[in-house]
Amino acid sequence: MHELSIVASVVDTVTESLEALPDASKGARVLQVRLRVGVLASVVVESLEFCWGIATEGTSLEGSKLVVKTIPVVMHCAVCDADVKLEGVQSFRCPRCDEPCSDLLQGRELEIESFEIDDEAGLEKAGNEEIGVSG
Numbered sequence: 001m002h003e004l005s006i007v008a009s010v011v012d013t014v015t016e017s018l019e020a021l022p023d024a025s026k027g028a029r030v031l032q033v034r035l036r037v038g039v040l041a042s043v044v045v046e047s048l049e050f051c052w053g054i055a056t057e058g059t060s061l062e063g064s065k066l067v068v069k070t071i072p073v074v075m076h077c078a079v080c081d082a083d084v085k086l087e088g089v090q091s092f093r094c095p096r097c098d099e100p101c102s103d104l105l106q107g108r109e110l111e112i113e114s115f116e117i118d119d120e121a122g123l124e125k126a127g128n129e130e131i132g133v134s135g
């Protein structure tokens, strides 16, 4: 399952980030992981959430919550000279002038926005790390 390999990569990335923390934070548990997923990333959010419980079992992330933020498609329309948000992914035409757009600005994201650990330091940020999954 595609989604299972994605969540496995997320678990790996967060685990590596935990290991890189100062000694004081060793053994901290992860409370919440936030992902940014573009609507063009071909990912089923419900499947991610379903796989999360399986992939985190027996790791520092066990029992944590997965929060998925869906990123809409934004393109730059050369005709309007404006960034336009597309309502759907069926048509890649500018909603203002109906010209086709090809300059995709966002919508393919698949990255960890941040994660939160149970630690004195509070919120630990993992700066928008790309998740190493192809396809």
Ligand SMILES: [Zn+2]
Binding pocket: 077, 078, 079, 080, 081, 094, 095, 096, 097, 098, 099
């Ligand atoms: Zn336009």
